[in-house]
Every structure is written in C-alpha cells, then in structure tokens.
Amino acid sequence: MKKGPLLVVVVMTLLAFSFRPYHHGWANYDQNKTLDYVGTVEAFTFENPHATARVKDKKKTWLVILAPTSRMESRGVPSDKIVKGSKLRVVGYPHKKIRDEMRAERIYVDNVKYELR
Template sequence: MMRRYLVPFAAVAALSAPAVALAHHGWGAYDAAQLVKVTAPLSDVSWSNPHGGAKVRYQGKVWDVVLAPIARMEARGLSKAMLSTGKPVTLEGYPRKDGTAEMRIERVRLNGAVVELRR
C-alpha cells in the first residue's frame, strides 16, 4: 500500500527539483572583487525565504538588497525587528556584475554589532 503512494511522490519530487533550482539565482552573478558599503535606512524589508530582502537608496538609485535565509539571520543574532523599515544600517556586500541595482549582502552592522550573513 505504501509503495503505491511512494512512486508518484518520488516522481513529483524529482520533476520539481530542477524548477526549484532555477527559481533561486546563483551567487556567480555578483562581483566579489568589488565590496560595496552603504549606510542608509532600509525600505520594503521582506522577512521571507529563500532569503530576506530589502531596498536601500545608493548612488541615486533604489537598490535591491539580497539578505540570507531567515533561519541563518536569526541564528546569527539578526531579527526582523532589527531590520525594520526606516532604520539606518550599514550593509556590506557585492553588486551584480551586469549593472543591475542589486547587491548581495555579506554583513550587516547596526547598534554596534556586526552580523556575518555568509561565513
């Protein structure tokens, strides 16, 4: 009886894996040789998976900020309340290579603390 349900479940899982992998972008799109440091208030903070996000004004543009997964941020001491909209923080990360106004954040500095998101 169990085998009857296991085979279709395994087939659906196998067919879904590539879609999930394509939905999440790789980190190769970011320029790890060019560290960007921005101190500004955040807007549109998103506390969601596969990773959190926000927006920040930098170089006259609104940039998308790619954070880490919620579980990692919380495990390292970063809470949703600490990243509330309008709160100034210092973000350090890498910009996209293609010039899109988006950065992958490596660390967040606020209230005298430094939270490493990727190490």
C-alpha cells in the same frame, strides 16, 4: 510487471531531470567589487528563500539580498530592528547583470556587525 508502478517511476525520473529550481546563485555577484555604504531602509522582507531589504544609498535604491531567515536568526540579526526609515550599513557585492541588486556579506544594525555568509 504492472504498468502503474512503471509509469510512476518513469514520470518521477522525467520530473527529476527536467526540474530546475529557481535560484539566482552567488556566482552572479561580482566579488571583485565590494560595496560598503550606509543607507536608509525603504522596505524589509523577512521570508524565504532570503530576507531582502530595499536600501537607499544617496540617489540609488538597492535590492539587498540577505541570508535565509534561519541563518539570519541563528546569527542573531534583530529582524525587528530592521524597519522602514532605519539606517543600515551594508557590505556586499553587486549583481553582475542586475544594476540595482546586491548580495550582503555582512550588515551593521545599530553599529553591531552581523556576518550573513
């Protein structure tokens, strides 16, 4: 057997076992503590792996992790209506370790509910 193909197989195998993709994981959010508030959008990002929004609720600004953009679109979330200064109702769960981060289960835009999960 030639060393070239064997080397490729060995390298690919090592990469497959050593590669750990970055993802925060939903287990990091406390599903026993539901947050439900209306806040003001300070920033909105519609890009993968998840859309995000910075939403100010009273004195606290949350980094709200939304759904992937494909799910946002398939659920009919009007991304063009989530703009800086708009009101957004967010229902979701706080991160267990990151104090100002939460994962949204659903959002309300102009009083219309959008399920994100």
